[in-house]
Amino acid sequence: MSFFESLIGFCLLTWLSVISAAETHYNETQVSDSVYKTESTVYEMIEKFNFPRGILPEGANRYVLHEDNRFEVYLDGDCKFNVQGGYTLHYSKKVSGIVGFGSLTQLRGVSVKIIFLWLPINEVNRGDGNLDFYVGPISASFPLSNFEECPQCGRGVDCPKLLSDS
Template identity: 50%
Template sequence: MTFSSSDSHLLVVPTARTLQGLLLLLFLSLAFAETNLSDDPTAYELLERFNFPKGILPQGVQSYLLSEDGTFDVYLSGDCEFKVTSSYLLRYKRKITGTVKSGTLDDLNGVSVRVLFLWFGINKVVRSGDELHFYVGPLSASFPSSNFEDCPRCRCGFNCATPLVSDA
């Protein structure tokens, strides 16, 4: 088939089959993009990749940002406070920042502990074997990492009563 110069203004009208194909391609592209977005690890999964138990963060992480240099921002749904033991009350602010590398959380901001009547900022957490060392300035307290296997809940911490389910 040959076209003359007068045929250069040909109007191409898409058929229903062509439109269906384009819509299918668009749908598959959007579905693939959605799958890639949802494959991002959660903040809790990232903690485990850096050799920390997920339970050092409370439930309720809404989002996070992690830079290539290890600096991070974690966003909770709101400020969070709970007792760890009879001696310690922990407070997480809505935004927590710091730097992470394998086995070390450093330059922490947004996490504090109350001892007696005074609040102190936890500025570093180091994992050493099965122990986690929490630093408040030059002082530290150590706990077994197994204490942090589950994520605490705001207000009730690790000792939340589970609701009873009736057999009715």
């Protein structure tokens, strides 16, 4: 075997090793950014983070929860309903953010109508017996009892029941 053939063979082997290593790194990156299995309902998932199921309207039919606690919740469609204090809430078809035990941050897809302006709710925290909703630095607190049932878009409240609830 000539020096030239050996050099080409070495370069080819090195190139294949680099490609293999790049594919392995790509696959590991994909796995590290994978999602938790979503075997529970979206309402069960939110309860695991110490939120009442009524924080989401009826029609939340699926979700994705990433390992870093980023989430996406998908509703049947956009949803508006009135809440205590004369406010109207709007949930987009897709709601996203970061969930922690008793906290929702970097929230996207939820807004509140105050007077005639729609303002984004960017954070929700669970306090002692309350949920605190933040629009920028301004917050409003509501008792947890207001969130025992899921709001229906324009029709009152009712949450999907678990089999164990029957």
